[in-house]
Amino acid sequence: MVNSIDQVFVATKQWLISWLAGTPDWIVQIASALINIGALLGVFLTMFAAISVLERKILGRIQNRYGPNRVGPFGLFQPVADGIKMLIKEDIVPARADKVVHFLAPIVIAAAAILTLGVIPYGRNMTPFSIDGGILFFFAVGSTTELAVFMAGWGSNNKFSMLGAMRAIAQMFSYEIPLIVTVLPVVMVTGSLTPDKIVAAQHGYSLGIIPHWFVIKPWGFAAFILFFVSGLVESNRTPFDVPEGESEIVAGHMTEYSGFKYATFFLAEYLGMFAVSGLAVTLFLGGWQAPLGLLEFVPSYLWFFLKLSVLLFVYIWLRGTLPRMRVDQMMNFAWKFMLPMSFTCILAAAVWHYTGRGWVGWLWSLGVIAIVYLTLSILLDTKKKFAPRTYRFAE
Amino acid sequence: MTSTLSILLVVSAALFCTGLLAALSRRHAIFILIGIEMMLAAANLNFIAFWRFGPQSAQPIGVMVAIFAIAIAAAEAAVGLAMVIAVYRHYRTTNVDELDQLKG
Amino acid sequence: MNIVALIILAIFTLAAALAAATLPKLMHAALSFAVAFVGVAAFYFLLGAEFVGLVQVFVYVGAVAVLVVFTILLTRTDAQKDRGFNWSGVLVAIAVFVGLLWAIFKTQSLAINLPKAEPLTVARIGELLMTSYVWPLQCVGVLLTAALIGALILVMEEKR
Numbered sequence: 001m002v003n004s005i006d007q008v009f010v011a012t013k014q015w016l017i018s019w020l021a022g023t024p025d026w027i028v029q030i031a032s033a034l035i036n037i038g039a040l041l042g043v044f045l046t047m048f049a050a051i052s053v054l055e056r057k058i059l060g061r062i063q064n065r066y067g068p069n070r071v072g073p074f075g076l077f078q079p080v081a082d083g084i085k086m087l088i089k090e091d092i093v094p095a096r097a098d099k100v101v102h103f104l105a106p107i108v109i110a111a112a113a114i115l116t117l118g119v120i121p122y123g124r125n126m127t128p129f130s131i132d133g134g135i136l137f138f139f140a141v142g143s144t145t146e147l148a149v150f151m152a153g154w155g156s157n158n159k160f161s162m163l164g165a166m167r168a169i170a171q172m173f174s175y176e177i178p179l180i181v182t183v184l185p186v187v188m189v190t191g192s193l194t195p196d197k198i199v200a201a202q203h204g205y206s207l208g209i210i211p212h213w214f215v216i217k218p219w220g221f222a223a224f225i226l227f228f229v230s231g232l233v234e235s236n237r238t239p240f241d242v243p244e245g246e247s248e249i250v251a252g253h254m255t256e257y258s259g260f261k262y263a264t265f266f267l268a269e270y271l272g273m274f275a276v277s278g279l280a281v282t283l284f285l286g287g288w289q290a291p292l293g294l295l296e297f298v299p300s301y302l303w304f305f306l307k308l309s310v311l312l313f314v315y316i317w318l319r320g321t322l323p324r325m326r327v328d329q330m331m332n333f334a335w336k337f338m339l340p341m342s343f344t345c346i347l348a349a350a351v352w353h354y355t356g357r358g359w360v361g362w363l364w365s366l367g368v369i370a371i372v373y374l375t376l377s378i379l380l381d382t383k384k385k386f387a388p389r390t391y392r393f394a395e
Numbered sequence: 396m397t398s399t400l401s402i403l404l405v406v407s408a409a410l411f412c413t414g415l416l417a418a419l420s421r422r423h424a425i426f427i428l429i430g431i432e433m434m435l436a437a438a439n440l441n442f443i444a445f446w447r448f449g450p451q452s453a454q455p456i457g458v459m460v461a462i463f464a465i466a467i468a469a470a471e472a473a474v475g476l477a478m479v480i481a482v483y484r485h486y487r488t489t490n491v492d493e494l495d496q497l498k499g
Numbered sequence: 500m501n502i503v504a505l506i507i508l509a510i511f512t513l514a515a516a517l518a519a520a521t522l523p524k525l526m527h528a529a530l531s532f533a534v535a536f537v538g539v540a541a542f543y544f545l546l547g548a549e550f551v552g553l554v555q556v557f558v559y560v561g562a563v564a565v566l567v568v569f570t571i572l573l574t575r576t577d578a579q580k581d582r583g584f585n586w587s588g589v590l591v592a593i594a595v596f597v598g599l600l601w602a603i604f605k606t607q608s609l610a611i612n613l614p615k616a617e618p619l620t621v622a623r624i625g626e627l628l629m630t631s632y633v634w635p636l637q638c639v640g641v642l643l644t645a646a647l648i649g650a651l652i653l654v655m656e657e658k659r
Contacts, residue, residue, distance in 0.1 A: 133621050136553045147560065162572075166569075410513065416588055419587075420584055429520075432532075454631060459632055469562060473646050
């Protein structure tokens, strides 16, 4: 009974494929791929719509106001209104812009974001496309986003767009190295680049209640935090939203885009956020597995989406709480702190493995990370002391 | 007799000659570098084609050579493009026809 | 392996490569260069070397293409076109192509059609890199570090 709820989507797909039982092999393959793609797009486009309104409501509550609450009950039909608005807006293309490049940029960036969603395991036996080097595929396709951002900035023939695109690319490739290097401890410990095998390596519970997720090990915890922060930067979210900061550079590389193309950029940013969060859940939080042995009756995809929702909530929370970082602070942080810490995670994972993968290993790897962290915080201290706060008018 | 291997070799020869075309007939320094990258990619394609359709060996040598060649090509592209920028700073031009002096 | 897929992919890649070699506007040529490399990566996937295809997309499209467009930006002149096209280069390229075609169709033993027995996994490549190919790996690491430092020194602003 429980197993059938868990596999209901897989069974539905098998039933649909069975209608094509007599046809040649390649038709069955194409139909299977199309069903996967359709399901993926359906789920994530709905989630995009839901997150866009939930984010505004949560941000509103953090800022002590209601979010949108006019359209539908509690404002939950706001995405419909937004969609209609975006679709009926006039599509303005600058006269001296490069038409082909300007048109292709949002398409390429959305395509890259959707492609990355295809390798993440959403449930038991529910990976849309299982590739042997799945993690590498994710990062390879994610790195084509930079080229698309550049196309957007250059194709608009606008100095703000160009500057915004250059800053966006500088930010994105600075943080791409910590993003990838923090995944390496997980790959090393599991011995495989396939997301399915990485989820399977995190099964089981020690003492019955502590799951074997990688986030519970010290190197996994440090790697998870670094990966999460790098993912924040890759999606251009506050506090790292210099590329699209409205008070700084109009809309950066998206300045000259209006209507549906702007909505496509927005979609690509959110789908990138989903993809990076989904990968964080897969790599560090155990994927679709339950945290306790007795909760395994809950279907696997529900666990995945629950963990994904927690991470997205943290993203939105950070957006509402932290101010924007300056560009040079951001680059310093990436190259001087995150890069050495991510190499330390690899070292700590190796230490954990070679001291036996048990309690002793846990403590040794914690020691390695703590020593490097303390050394870096002493070395990178900028010696700026904050003056005591004095209020001119509020005494 | 055209087999799949012959088709692949013809494709990689055509890619090589397109890279040669870019390297020989373009006057902008960056395009000459692009042509060189294309020639390297064509050679990699040859290696992989012979790995796939050649005699089976214990180790996939073609694949390993291709991986190393991609890494080396990236390093060479980075240094080449850095040189183009440095030359541009001195001479304010990227047209290789105008870069004909050794004096700095 | 599907011949139709091979031919379509070949036409796509060669068209993009020709566009990269001959388009007058710099940006368009740089972007079709990226598309040509995606085509080559698709060839690697079709031939069963998936890891190499992924590394190709990662390195060429994600890094080298971005470097090329950045360099085009940083070395802008007023007109963004490539002035002058040397037609003798076309003749040399066609001559080389004809020569290579003659060499390909002359060799007798090219009719090998046997598919591979086991697929090449990333684990196998990793194992080989750490056992038989560990010295080339270290040398490539040193080379990449040297290239990184060299490129930085070349473009650093000189102290006056």
